[in-house]
Amino acid sequence: xxxxxxxxxxxxxxxxxxxxxxxxxxxxxxxxxxxxxxxxxxxxxxxxxxxxxxxxxxxxxxxxxxxxxxxxxxxxxxxxxxxxxxxxxxxxxxxxxxxxxxxxxxxxxxxxxxxxxxxxxxxxxxxxxxxxxxxxxxxxxxxxxxxxxxxxxxxxxxxxxxxxxxxxxxxxxxxxxxxxxxxxxxxxxxxxxxxxxxxxxxxxxxxxxxxxxxxxxxxxxxxxxxxxxxxxxxxxxxxxxxxxxxxxxxxxxxxxxxxxxxxxxxxxxxxxxxxxxxxxxxxxxxxxxxxxxxxxxxxxxxxxxxxxxxxxxxxxxxxxxxxxxxxxxxxxxxxxxxxxxxxxx
Amino acid sequence: xxxxxxxxxxxxxxxxxxxxxxxxxxxxxxxxxxxxxxxxxxxxxxxxxxxxxxxxxxxxxxxxxxxxxxxxxxxxxxxxxxxxxxxxxxxxxxxxxxxxxxxxxxxxxxxxxxxxxxxxxxxxxxxxxxxxxxxxxxxxxxxxxxxxxxxxxxxxxxxxxxxxxxxxxxxxxxxxxxxxxxxxxxxxxxxxxxxxxxxxxxxxxxxxxxxxxxxxxxxxxxxxxxxxxxxxxxxxxxxxxxxxxxxxxxxxxxxxxxxxxxxxxxxxxxxxxxxxxxxxxxxxxxxxxxxxxxxxxxxxxxxxxxxxxxxx
Numbered sequence: 064x065x066x067x068x069x070x071x072x073x074x075x076x077x078x079x080x081x082x083x084x085x086x087x088x089x090x091x092x093x094x095x096x097x098x099x100x101x102x103x104x105x106x107x108x109x110x111x112x113x114x115x116x117x118x119x120x121x122x123x124x125x126x127x128x129x130x131x132x133x134x135x136x137x138x139x140x141x142x143x144x145x146x147x148x149x150x151x152x153x154x155x156x157x158x159x160x161x162x163x164x165x166x167x168x169x170x171x172x173x174x175x176x177x178x179x180x181x182x183x184x185x186x187x188x189x190x191x192x193x194x195x196x197x198x199x200x201x202x203x204x205x206x207x208x209x210x211x212x213x214x215x216x217x218x219x220x221x222x223x224x225x226x227x228x229x230x231x232x233x234x235x236x237x238x239x240x241x242x243x244x245x246x247x248x249x250x251x252x253x254x255x256x257x258x259x260x261x262x263x264x265x266x267x268x269x270x271x272x273x274x275x276x277x278x279x280x281x282x283x284x285x286x287x288x289x290x291x292x293x294x295x296x297x298x299x300x301x302x303x304x305x306x307x308x309x310x311x312x313x314x315x316x317x318x319x320x321x322x323x324x325x326x327x328x329x330x331x332x333x334x335x336x337x338x339x340x341x342x343x344x345x346x347x348x349x350x351x352x353x354x355x356x357x358x359x360x361x362x363x364x365x366x367x368x369x370x371x372x373x374x375x376x377x378x379x380x381x382x383x384x385x386x387x388x389x390x391x392x393x394x395x396x397x398x399x400x401x402x403x404x405x406x407x408x
Numbered sequence: 409x410x411x412x413x414x415x416x417x418x419x420x421x422x423x424x425x426x427x428x429x430x431x432x433x434x435x436x437x438x439x440x441x442x443x444x445x446x447x448x449x450x451x452x453x454x455x456x457x458x459x460x461x462x463x464x465x466x467x468x469x470x471x472x473x474x475x476x477x478x479x480x481x482x483x484x485x486x487x488x489x490x491x492x493x494x495x496x497x498x499x500x501x502x503x504x505x506x507x508x509x510x511x512x513x514x515x516x517x518x519x520x521x522x523x524x525x526x527x528x529x530x531x532x533x534x535x536x537x538x539x540x541x542x543x544x545x546x547x548x549x550x551x552x553x554x555x556x557x558x559x560x561x562x563x564x565x566x567x568x569x570x571x572x573x574x575x576x577x578x579x580x581x582x583x584x585x586x587x588x589x590x591x592x593x594x595x596x597x598x599x600x601x602x603x604x605x606x607x608x609x610x611x612x613x614x615x616x617x618x619x620x621x622x623x624x625x626x627x628x629x630x631x632x633x634x635x636x637x638x639x640x641x642x643x644x645x646x647x648x649x650x651x652x653x654x655x656x657x658x659x660x661x662x663x664x665x666x667x668x669x670x671x672x673x674x675x676x677x678x679x680x681x682x683x684x685x686x687x688x689x690x691x692x693x694x695x696x697x698x699x700x701x702x703x704x705x706x707x708x709x710x711x712x713x714x715x716x717x718x719x720x
Contacts, residue, residue: 074511081503084538248464249494249497250515252463253512253515254488
């Protein structure tokens with residue numbers, strides 16, 4: 064079926080050749096996500112915990128208070144006059160102002176987590192300095208485990224975002240481009256089968272996705288030690304399902320527009336909410352509970368969740384039922400609608 | 409003599425775009441083995457007509473039969489037997505000449521070898537070049553190669569030489585003539601009258617979606633009743649003598665003035681021209697331009713519509 068004379072093969076070859084011969088396309092498919100992972104991986108690399116900045120308001124007893132707090136390693140302490148201390152607290156440059164006296168006064172913004180932390184640590188140091196003793200022995204074990212760092216969270220998200228971006232652009236932009244250039248019309252004047260034409264986009268995408276996914280996963284493993292804990296075939300299956308989902312969405316977005324501007328606008332309308340909501344750069348759990356059902360139904364959320372489950376939690380197929388079902392539903396619906404409304408001429 | 413079945417026939421063809429009538433009731437027959445031209449200005453409905461014949465547009469009214477078949481019933485079979493070059497197609501810039509033709513070849517069950525077709529359109533030396541690197545003329549020949557690769561019964565060419573330099577036009581004409589010589593049927597739209605005169609066995613002159621004249625280029629020109637044309641222009645803003653005065657001169661059959669240029673259809677240049685010069689002299693009018701030529705389809709169009717082809 065895929066001989067030199069096979070139209071499906073020739074159409075797929077044409078798609079692939081056009082992609083490979085476009086340096087920009089190659090960059091966006093593989094170069095960009097790797098640069099982004101590199102930059103973010105470095106920016107958010109794990110550092111030793113920061114010390115909380117605490118100001119001690121100048122006055123009677125300030126120096127002795129400062130001396131006692133200086134013993135706490137988690138605190139950076141300085142003595143400031145009350146006006147400066149208040150100004151820095153407002154500007155967020157110190158987390159807590161401690162005023163000596165009887166009683167000791169803590170001034171801080173209780174909605175700031177760094178302030179709350181500084182208050183706990185400072186209070187602990189104050190109480191200990193004046194003689195409080197621990198009554199229950201405890202033991203601490205510190206972890207810096209692979210799979211729990213920001214880069215571990217980020218990389219599957221970047222892979223997901225990349226599968227969305229390239230899938231939608233290659234297919235959606237691809238068909239509109241052919242329509243704009245009237246090449247679609249010319250192809251229809253030949254006995255070419257429409258199914259071959261559409262299938263060729265999927266096949267070409269299948270080839271590029273192998274490179275894209277392998278490169279990003281391998282880069283993560285080599286540069287940052289991002290793990291792949293689940294079985295590779297399951298990861299491959301998730302990647303392929305994601306590819307199919309966004310090829311379908313791309314086809315849907317490209318089904319009607321007659322101009323490049325038109326398809327670009329639609330593309331952004333579809334992708335922008337997912338960039339923000341689907342948990343690529345930070346967990347989608349940060350959004351209010353009321354939005355969660357909507358967020359969970361987005362195809363990129365499903366893909367990101369599935370990728371993280373396989374790579375970080377080592378989940379097998381069984382644990383992926385929900386996101387896989389969400390992606391499969393998107394694939395079927397978008398292909399179905401796209402074929403129905405596709406503007407062939 | 410038994411006449412072969414027509415390659416294409418259409419009856420009462422109508423196509424409207426919103427409130428514009430692009431094709432307003434067309435009855436035409438294209439004979440098998442002829443080169444048939446649709447000649448008319450831009451917007452005359454040529455492309456719309458041809459696209460209905462190619463099965464790319466559905467007519468609002470009327471019927472089209474190609475090779476005795478209708479598009480509704482035998483679409484796929486018909487596509488195997490026609491070759492199409494469309495006016496605005498831009499082929500993929502980053503594919504090579506061979507790759508593009510191989511792609512199109514793969515759609516057809518039978519047809520020419522790719523190299524064979526490239527020789528036919530004189531692109532053999534460019535087979536490895538990317539489409540983006542080709543000149544306008546080379547691209548058009550590549551588009552024709554994509555149409556020829558099916559070894560079609562009917563070749564449709566929609567304004568194949570628009571915007572090309574004279575040498576490129578002649579190269580394309582050779583390709584068309586070669587296909588015609590092997591018995592192929594050609595449908596050609598153009599707004600170049602010399603192209604129609606040179607290539608076409610029969611021409612339909614189209615204006616506002618209707619056929620206003622049909623016949624061989626020779627017969628159509630002969631229908632003007634005179635073989636020659638004198639064109640002249642006076643200085644800017646100077647009106648030519650009234651038509652009656654010019655028609656009174658010997659051998660002048662028709663007078664048309666469009667945009668400051670007057671054209672006279674005449675039987676013999678050598679008797680009418682001296683009389684014209686004398687008349688202008690008598691009126692004290694100086695000429696800024698003068699030329700004479702054999703009557704062409706352009707003159708026919710002017711005769712029929714009062715407009716020039718190129719004005720659209």
